[in-house]
Amino acid sequence: MTGHLAPSPVEAQLDDIVEILAGLGARYDAAPLFPVDSLAVLSAVGLHRRFAPPAAGGENFPNEVARNDALLNALRIVGRGDLSIGRLFEGHINALCLFGWYATSAQLDWLGAMLEAGSWFGVWATEPPPGVRLEADSTTLTGSKMFASGAGGLDYALATVAWSDGPRRLAIVPAKAPERTNLSAWRVRGMRASASGRYDLTGCSVAPAMWLGQPGDYDRDPRFTAGAWRFCAAQLGGVEALLAETVRALGENARHDPVQRARLADAYVAARTAGFWVREAARRAAADEDDAVSLARLARGVVERAGLDVMEASARLLGTRSAFDGERVDKISRDLALYLRQAGPDHARDCAAQALLARDVWRSDDRLW
Structure with missing residues (x-):
């Protein structure tokens, strides 16, 4: 006889953190600061370390499918609570994945010690020209990162560095130096607590043990592009939260209006469809x-479309109430509108369409044409 496995102690606590993160998120939205208390909530329920490589103290899942299923649930739950925290958590998870794929045994030991000490990690790849690079004949970096989520608040980041004339390489760099942090341009309507500012790495020295993997490893597919499912999962949590808050806030007139009910049904279908695509991508x-x-x-586009559809439905169903300061639907909509602006959506969809012209990538045994 088979059945569902009992939820782990971590999973049993996940639903409880949504309201806590939402309350803290409203505070950080009003006065943007690095969200120390929110990250402490994730640590308290075991999410800080659960998805680390087992050699660094993470959970030993039976297989990668089980790991991604659990991670998908965690990202959705965190995203439901606060998308800024979902962004930081997803960056931390990205770093842990890269350690799992490319770290030496000594680096895994170091990672385990840092996680035991409570350290949080990020991954920084976006940069203004000419980018971060090594100074000639040295171990010292020059250049800065932009849209560096968690700048000045995270403990470490994996930063991409131009490597000679070849592919870029990852360096493990300190991420908490206030003198290197510039958040002055991060003046945005949403995702305020993600602290996605600039971080100057000029003069930062990288010891040999702080290079992760080989040149080209960071950009290696399918891992690099396929990993987009993780930020889609966090965004999906935001879509689901907005839908749930909209239903909760609906007045009696809307509940008894067949046109409004039809609009709500369309939003529900959009959110659930996005969930199917993200799970398959994971x-x-x-x-x-x-x-x-x-x-x-393809999942990126489906989640983006679902987010836009649910935001429109929420605004139409709730009217001006959806835009009032202090309303949770307003904060979720502002956060989601920004988070969905992930780079290159049209290019990603076009690349997927080219693959579809060759064959149906959903299921090779069930072609549409």
């Missing part, structure tokens, strides 16, 4: 297969 990524890249690219 499971394809677990298999490390080439089709995972196209599934992730």
